[in-house]
Amino acid sequence: MRPGLVIGIALAGLALAAALLSLVWTPYDVTALAISQKLQAPSAAHWLGTDHFGRDIAAMLMVGARTSLAVALVAVGIGMGLGVPLGLLAAAKPGWADELTMRGNDLVFAFPSLVIAILITAVFGPSAINAIIAIGIFNIPVFARVTRGGALSLWTLDYIRAAQVAGKGRARISLEHILPNIANLLIVQGTIQFSLGILAEAGLSYVGLGAQPPLPSWGRMLAEAQTMVTLAPHVAIFPGLAIVATVLGLNLLGDGLRDALDPRLRRAR
Amino acid sequence: MLRYLLKRLLSLVASLLAASLVIFAVIEVIPGDPAAYMLGMNAAPDTVAALRESLGLNGALPVRYLRWISGMITGDFGISYTYKVPVADLVAARLLISLPLTVLALVLSTAIALPIGLLAAARRGRAADYAVMGGTQLGIAVPNFWFAMLLVLAFALNWRIFPAGGFPGWADPLAGLRALTLPAVALALPQAAILARVLRSALIETLGQDYIRTARAKGLSGAQALTRHALRNALIPVLTILGMQFSFLLAGAIIIENVFYIPGLGRLIFQAITQRDLIVVESVVMILVFAVILVTFLTDLAYAAVDPRLRARA
Numbered sequence: 001m002r003p004g005l006v007i008g009i010a011l012a013g014l015a016l017a018a019a020l021l022s023l024v025w026t027p028y029d030v031t032a033l034a035i036s037q038k039l040q041a042p043s044a045a046h047w048l049g050t051d052h053f054g055r056d057i058a059a060m061l062m063v064g065a066r067t068s069l070a071v072a073l074v075a076v077g078i079g080m081g082l083g084v085p086l087g088l089l090a091a092a093k094p095g096w097a098d099e100l101t102m103r104g105n106d107l108v109f110a111f112p113s114l115v116i117a118i119l120i121t122a123v124f125g126p127s128a129i130n131a132i133i134a135i136g137i138f139n140i141p142v143f144a145r146v147t148r149g150g151a152l153s154l155w156t157l158d159y160i161r162a163a164q165v166a167g168k169g170r171a172r173i174s175l176e177h178i179l180p181n182i183a184n185l186l187i188v189q190g191t192i193q194f195s196l197g198i199l200a201e202a203g204l205s206y207v208g209l210g211a212q213p214p215l216p217s218w219g220r221m222l223a224e225a226q227t228m229v230t231l232a233p234h235v236a237i238f239p240g241l242a243i244v245a246t247v248l249g250l251n252l253l254g255d256g257l258r259d260a261l262d263p264r265l266r267r268a269r
Numbered sequence: 270m271l272r273y274l275l276k277r278l279l280s281l282v283a284s285l286l287a288a289s290l291v292i293f294a295v296i297e298v299i300p301g302d303p304a305a306y307m308l309g310m311n312a313a314p315d316t317v318a319a320l321r322e323s324l325g326l327n328g329a330l331p332v333r334y335l336r337w338i339s340g341m342i343t344g345d346f347g348i349s350y351t352y353k354v355p356v357a358d359l360v361a362a363r364l365l366i367s368l369p370l371t372v373l374a375l376v377l378s379t380a381i382a383l384p385i386g387l388l389a390a391a392r393r394g395r396a397a398d399y400a401v402m403g404g405t406q407l408g409i410a411v412p413n414f415w416f417a418m419l420l421v422l423a424f425a426l427n428w429r430i431f432p433a434g435g436f437p438g439w440a441d442p443l444a445g446l447r448a449l450t451l452p453a454v455a456l457a458l459p460q461a462a463i464l465a466r467v468l469r470s471a472l473i474e475t476l477g478q479d480y481i482r483t484a485r486a487k488g489l490s491g492a493q494a495l496t497r498h499a500l501r502n503a504l505i506p507v508l509t510i511l512g513m514q515f516s517f518l519l520a521g522a523i524i525i526e527n528v529f530y531i532p533g534l535g536r537l538i539f540q541a542i543t544q545r546d547l548i549v550v551e552s553v554v555m556i557l558v559f560a561v562i563l564v565t566f567l568t569d570l571a572y573a574a575v576d577p578r579l580r581a582r583a
Contacts, residue, residue: 110562112517122542123306233422252406
């Protein structure tokens with residue numbers, strides 16, 4: 001296996017393990033405040049130190065991993081769940097369906113996920129759910145484009161023509177022949193959107209449009225750390241490192257999967 | 270070329286209209302009564318009625334939409350509910366900070382990415398290439414606002430070379446530029462990493478083409494073939510990314526302004542959200558979306574200028 005893929009699996013696995021472990025165990029209770037212990041540097045008792053409320057940073061990072069991964073994962077789910085059928089439809093029915101889907105895509109592309117989040121928050125108030133919806137909406141045209149692109153090239157191939165001659169409808173061909181053949185493409189894109197989702201969630205929570213207290217989130221930890229960065233730099237450094245490590249891991253995983261799943265790239269190596 | 274231009278222009282107008290309908294629907298239709306929403310639960314009914322009147326919310330929806338959109342076109346964005354001044358004045362003052370910040374970041378990101386991407390492509394498979402690929406992989410993973418905090422820690426608080434935040438205004442352009450330097454670097458570096466990678470792979474692809482071999486056979490050196498022939502042809506994917514980066518940078522600028530307490534569009538919109546000043550939110554969002562659509566349009570024109578085949582196809 002390539003070293004990039006190994007590092008990717010290790011880093012992404014670490015974030016996932018921390019998130020899962022936090023469901024049953026954290027070194028300290030993240031809701032318990034201990035002001036007397038505030039802003040302590042990393043030590044044997046608190047591996048990554050404590051924040052301005054005396055909460056254990058390692059424990060908060062573990063629970064924050066849960067928020068980040070869950071938001072990004074559901075947002076990818078929304079993007080795939082709606083984008084892939086739209087892309088399949090656009091490829092299967094050239095003409096008005098294709099035109100309508102693609103113009104709709106262009107429209108959504110004009111709204112960066114931050115702007116969607118601003119719109120949603122202005123009307124419904126900030127929450128992690130709204131962050132999921134904003135990132136999810138942004139993911140839809142991404143998956144629709146990738147699906148359409150992959151599917152269009154398949155529709156010209158002989159075995160698809162053969163399936164048509166055999167009497168299969170366009171919907172059935174899309175599901176039985178097109179979808180399995182673009183699955184690799186979607187898995188790779190899914191990994192990329194997953195890592196982008198983690199960055200987006202961090203950004204939204206940082207400006208207050210995402211996860212709200214008391215739900216720990218990496219982005220909000222950074223927002224709270226900002227005013228204390230001179231007093232205790234570790235409060236700002238560790239959550240950032242957690243984001244970098246997770247995103248880097250997912251990107252390496254995506255690149256590794258793309259190379260491993262694409263037989264042409266494998267041969268070229 | 271004229272037909273291509275007209276077609277793109279038509280699609281620009283259609284996109285703007287569609288986007289404005291979406292924004293109008295979210296801000297003015299979904300909340301039910303925006304006036305009641307802006308004033309909160311405990312507002313007296315006659316206060317709500319007065320605000321409805323002053324916001325012009327009593328007309329039918331299509332009339333209100335037309336009034337809003339014609340106002341946007343003529344530069345009348347309405348009056349801010351919290352600031353009591355025309356939204357257009359508020360936005361214009363903030364744009365004078367956010368737009369230079371975005372453009373500065375775009376220039377920086379391109380200036381960093383071009384030499385790095387060229388170097389990696391020219392030294393493909395060698396140490397320099399691996400260093401660039403590793404460094405850019407890391408750069409992509411860094412959230413810009415966190416990077417901004419690290420920059421403040423190092424260059425403002427530790428070494429005191431740049432201010433840690435705030436904006437002194439453009440009266441002294443140098444001081445203004447100094448205040449925007451750290452924010453622009455924070456915005457530019459992660460985007461430069463993406464751009465450098467795209468440029469590298471585009472260059473490597475064009476370097477494998479026959480005309481590059483012809484150029485080399487004619488006696489051009491590797492560096493000459495790279496800069497004279499390959500670079501121009503690798504520009505199409507680079508332009509795509511640059512166009513997309515503008516919207517990322519604009520959105521990023523909104524977040525970065527929070528790190529540096531810069532009074533730009535970002536600060537304006539977040540204050541407007543907390544104060545439920547829907548008129549300001551609506552106008553700023555429309556301006557942001559307008560900027561993204563306009564840049565997409567300009568990118569399309571730039572393609573046509575770089576690649577004559579695209580003009581012919583349209």
